[in-house]
Amino acid sequence: MGTAPSPGSGPVRTCVGCRERGPRSGLVRIVAVEGTVLxxxxxxxxxxxxxxxxxxxxxxxxxxxxxxLPRALRLQGADASQVEAALRAAIRSR
Structure with missing residues (x-):
């Protein structure tokens, strides 16, 4: 995090938290299922x-x-509790 990706280094994505760009491999993807559950x-x-x-x-x-997260996914009233718990567990395990 914090370094600009080099040209040709693969797909680049933007973190919705810090707004920094980085390689896709350094970020996780969050999606909505059943309408509003992330x-x-x-x-x-x-x-x-x-x-x-x-x-x-x-x-x-x-x-x-x-x-x-809801703004990036274009959702209103999205429930982020499930994804928050999963991400906090992933952070602790690193």
Whole structure:
């Protein structure tokens, strides 16, 4: 995080928490299922709009405080509790 990706280094995504760009491999994808429930897209290939986030507590906290996940996914009233718990567990396990 914090370094600009080099040209030709693969797909680049923007973290909805810190707004920094980075390689797709350094972020996780979040998608909406059943309308408003947000979940981690483990494989990165689920259909529909996705939001990308660094697996860092700082980025998660910023995304939640700014309501960036529902906005990026173009949802109103999205339930981020399930994805928040999964991300916090992933952060602790790193």
């Amino acid at each position: 979940v981690l897209d483990e494989r990165g290939g689920a259909p529909g709009r996705g939001a990308w986030l660094h697996v860092q507590e700082r980025c998660l906290d910023r995304a939640l405080a700014r309501h960036a």
